[in-house]
Amino acid sequence: MHRDLTAVYFTWKRELIRFFRARSRIIGSLGMPFFFLAVLGSGLNGAITLPGSSGNYMQFIFPGILGMVLMSGSISSGIMVIFDRQFGFLKETLVAPVSRPSIIFGKSLGGSTTALIQGMLMLVIATFLGVSINLAVVPAAVLLMVLIAMGFVSLGLVIASLVEDMHGFQLIMNFLVFPMFFLSGALFPLDNAPQIVRMISYIDPLTYGVEALRFLFLGSSSIPIAVSAGVLSVFMVGGTLLAAYLFNKIES
Amino acid sequence: MLEEKCDPPPKGKAGENGPFTIETTDLTKRFDQLTAVDSVSIKVNEGEIFGLLGPNGAGKTTLISMLVTMKKPNSGSAFVNGYDVTKNPGEVRNSIGIVFQDPSLDEELTAYENLELHAAMYGIEAKDRKREITSVIKIVDLEDRLNDVVKTFSGGMRRRLEIARGLLHCPKVLFLDEPTLGLDPQTRSSIWDAIRKMKKEKKVTIVLTTHYLEEADALCDRVAIIDHGKIVALDRSETLKNSLGGDIIVIESTDTARLETAFKTLPYAVGIKSLDGKITLKVSNGERKIPELLEVARKEGVEVKAVSLHKPTLDDVFLHYTGRAIREEGVSGKDSMKFRMRAFRARRN
Numbered sequence: 346m347h348r349d350l351t352a353v354y355f356t357w358k359r360e361l362i363r364f365f366r367a368r369s370r371i372i373g374s375l376g377m378p379f380f381f382l383a384v385l386g387s388g389l390n391g392a393i394t395l396p397g398s399s400g401n402y403m404q405f406i407f408p409g410i411l412g413m414v415l416m417s418g419s420i421s422s423g424i425m426v427i428f429d430r431q432f433g434f435l436k437e438t439l440v441a442p443v444s445r446p447s448i449i450f451g452k453s454l455g456g457s458t459t460a461l462i463q464g465m466l467m468l469v470i471a472t473f474l475g476v477s478i479n480l481a482v483v484p485a486a487v488l489l490m491v492l493i494a495m496g497f498v499s500l501g502l503v504i505a506s507l508v509e510d511m512h513g514f515q516l517i518m519n520f521l522v523f524p525m526f527f528l529s530g531a532l533f534p535l536d537n538a539p540q541i542v543r544m545i546s547y548i549d550p551l552t553y554g555v556e557a558l559r560f561l562f563l564g565s566s567s568i569p570i571a572v573s574a575g576v577l578s579v580f581m582v583g584g585t586l587l588a589a590y591l592f593n594k595i596e597s
Numbered sequence: 598m599l600e601e602k603c604d605p606p607p608k609g610k611a612g613e614n615g616p617f618t619i620e621t622t623d624l625t626k627r628f629d630q631l632t633a634v635d636s637v638s639i640k641v642n643e644g645e646i647f648g649l650l651g652p653n654g655a656g657k658t659t660l661i662s663m664l665v666t667m668k669k670p671n672s673g674s675a676f677v678n679g680y681d682v683t684k685n686p687g688e689v690r691n692s693i694g695i696v697f698q699d700p701s702l703d704e705e706l707t708a709y710e711n712l713e714l715h716a717a718m719y720g721i722e723a724k725d726r727k728r729e730i731t732s733v734i735k736i737v738d739l740e741d742r743l744n745d746v747v748k749t750f751s752g753g754m755r756r757r758l759e760i761a762r763g764l765l766h767c768p769k770v771l772f773l774d775e776p777t778l779g780l781d782p783q784t785r786s787s788i789w790d791a792i793r794k795m796k797k798e799k800k801v802t803i804v805l806t807t808h809y810l811e812e813a814d815a816l817c818d819r820v821a822i823i824d825h826g827k828i829v830a831l832d833r834s835e836t837l838k839n840s841l842g843g844d845i846i847v848i849e850s851t852d853t854a855r856l857e858t859a860f861k862t863l864p865y866a867v868g869i870k871s872l873d874g875k876i877t878l879k880v881s882n883g884e885r886k887i888p889e890l891l892e893v894a895r896k897e898g899v900e901v902k903a904v905s906l907h908k909p910t911l912d913d914v915f916l917h918y919t920g921r922a923i924r925e926e927g928v929s930g931k932d933s934m935k936f937r938m939r940a941f942r943a944r945r946n
Binding site for chain 1: 666690700703704705717720762
């Protein structure tokens with residue numbers, strides 16, 4: 346038990362060391378969301394008035410952009426396992442006399458910590474761009490961000506357990522991450538979207554993340570907060586269990 | 598001082614298992630059509646360096662993988678440090694250290710961080726970690742690079758760091774899979790030194806695979822020759838070489854027939870053959886027999902034109918048992934790819 350906790354801690358620590366050592370990656374990962382918020386947000390601010398929403402467009406998409414930062418940050422840290430496999434480090438982890446679930450848990454914590462850091466940076470950037478943030482909701486937002494991040498880290502881990510090489514990596518980023526972002530209602534209100542888009546968006550876990558964040562920061566959302574929080578919790582627990590199960594099956 | 602700090606895991610009691618550190622009985626692993634390891638039975642003594650010698654694809658890595666619990670055998674049994682690899686994989690993993698054929702370091706971490714992570718995973722207490730790390734890093738002569746990121750290391754330095762890591766948790770057995778593959782001769786000899794040093798200082802049993810005959814010859818107390826998944830010979834390298842009937846002496850003379858008759862009366866000369874004016878014979882301690890043979894020739898009044906002595910190498914042993922030379926073996930695409938990747942990594946630094 347003691348050793349498993351140590352394993353969780355060191356797996357977490359490794360993720361953090363790697364994160365802080367790759368500063369260019371941090372800047373790179375925030376580049377796209379920054380432009381989305383700055384260009385789309387300010388550019389469309391005057392052109393779009395959202396029905397039933399008092400705030401401006403930048404204020405509206407900010408929770409969506411935050412969700413995007415959390416999702417891409419945490420999915421890619423889960424998928425890092427593919428790189429561990431490629432560079433051989435995975436073997437070292439797999440033969441260690443610690444339980445596999447403790448490694449999964451450590452990775453999940455590590456990935457969500459780094460995603461949370463990126464999310465917080467995004468919060469700071471957003472305030473500079475003119476998004477007004479109620480500081481009172483920040484503690485609740487942190488919890489929510491961790492919940493979202495842990496879910497997506499496990500999704501990344503699941504993918505990494507199933508995909509053997511790095512070639513699949515780019516494919517997944519393009520065909521999973523971007524569709525999930527666009528379908529989540531990050532950039533438009535789901536209420537007014539066509540039926541078909543709405544149906545698809547309901548199977549996108551990020552939708553619930555964005556909706557929950559929107560509820561916190563804007564005070565209202567299309568999907569009730571209880572539903573979003575419930576779905577996110579199921580996604581997190583289910584994803585982590587599935588990741589642990591698949592990771593357990595990796596032979597070498 | 599090093600040894601007393603080292604606290605290897607207790608030996609398991611596996612019923613019929615004797616005093617051997619590793620014992621396998623009819624161990625077999627099949628992949629689809631191919632039987633990669635075929636009824637292998639070996640016994641490895643405590644504290645020895647045991648070599649598995651064979652060409653690429655002979656089954657060395659598969660055999661090791663089963664011993665380190667990474668692959669499950671189809672049949673047969675294997676005990677490591679007294680623990681059954683299929684029934685007690687956790688205890689086996691606690692008893693062993695592994696240096697994989699392919700690199701397995703985190704390149705983004707420093708040497709210290711890599712070792713610290715390993716120490717933590719293998720249950721070394723926080724207060725002991727630094728001391729243990731300092732102790733192993735000295736064995737591989739990397740003290741001055743301890744806080745450098747592994748990305749900046751050369752191929753040989755990475756290998757040495759991996760060896761240090763394998764030693765860190767004071768394993769009973771250290772498995773080294775092709776420890777010097779793709780390294781230049783100078784680096785290779787520094788790794789040999791490290792291996793010898795740890796045998797002496799840490800008193801660890803070492804199992805290494807190699808397809809370099811010199812390596813098996815220079816390092817191993819005993820060598821098992823493995824080919825197509827089977828152990829074809831197993832003994833001390835000296836004994837294996839002597840089993841071929843000793844040194845080969847070739848004598849060129851003016852009267853081959855007369856000399857041949859004379860030599861046949863000698864009790865120690867065997868396998869006497871004459872061909873093209875040359876006599877070939879096998880004797881043990883060839884360098885000491887040459888004067889005697891020349892004396893016989895002088896008495897017979899035969900003039901000797903040239904003498905050559907050829908000591909059998911593991912090459913000859915390998916040839917004898919498998920019917921081909923180890924170096925002739927074609928390298929498969931995958932192996933050559935691995936080799937190139939490693940050469941590339943080594944060069945890059």
